[in-house]
Amino acid sequence: MRIDEIDSVNRTARVGLDVTVENRRQGYGKRCFGLLLRYCFEELNLNMVWLLTASFNEVAQRLYRSLGFQHTGYLPQMLFRGGEYHNVEHFALLRSGWMTQHKNTAPEGV
Numbered sequence: 031m032r033i034d035e036i037d038s039v040n041r042t043a044r045v046g047l048d049v050t051v052e053n054r055r056q057g058y059g060k061r062c063f064g065l066l067l068r069y070c071f072e073e074l075n076l077n078m079v080w081l082l083t084a085s086f087n088e089v090a091q092r093l094y095r096s097l098g099f100q101h102t103g104y105l106p107q108m109l110f111r112g113g114e115y116h117n118v119e120h121f122a123l124l125r126s127g128w129m130t131q132h133k134n135t136a137p138e139g140v
């Protein structure tokens with residue numbers, strides 16, 4: 031799990047996660063991301079988190095959408111992999127969206 035590109039003025043950060051191959055598809059990704067987002071919004075008090083993923087990474091994109099992330103754009107041909115260029119997709123989750131999903135458990139923002 032990682033949080034970087036923290037911008038304390040605008041209250042944003044980039045998040046990411048990798049699960050080792052042998053531990054995938056057991057719910058760890060979703061659970062860890064849930065904890066990571068809770069930390070971002072409740073402890074770091076961020077307003078928006080974002081991430082980047084390769085256009086061909088449909089598994090990760092499905093996970094992000096299931097967590098409430100919105101697809102917000104892409105960087106054309108940002109990635110050269112396997113002898114060809116691929117787009118890099120940009121996803122974001124706003125605090126307000128996360129709060130709506132967790133309104134019974136999360137505190138109000140500042």
Ligand SMILES: CC(C)(COP(=O)(O)OP(=O)(O)OC[C@H]1O[C@@H](n2cnc3c(N)ncnc32)[C@H](O)[C@@H]1OP(=O)(O)O)[C@@H](O)C(=O)NCCC(=O)NCCS
Nearest residue numbers: 047048049054055056057058059060082083089090092093
């Ligand atoms: C993306 C990744 C973090 C998901 O972790 P995971 O622990 O396998 O995911 P989970 O078991 O929690 O599954 C969560 C959701 O992801 C999606 N998903 C996970 N594996 C999938 C697969 N093989 N096929 C389709 N969907 C899949 C599903 O929507 C799943 O929810 P569901 O089981 O309710 O359908 C993991 O596959 C990974 O580390 N991949 C390589 C690195 C990577 O792509 N990191 C992200 C870079 S941006």
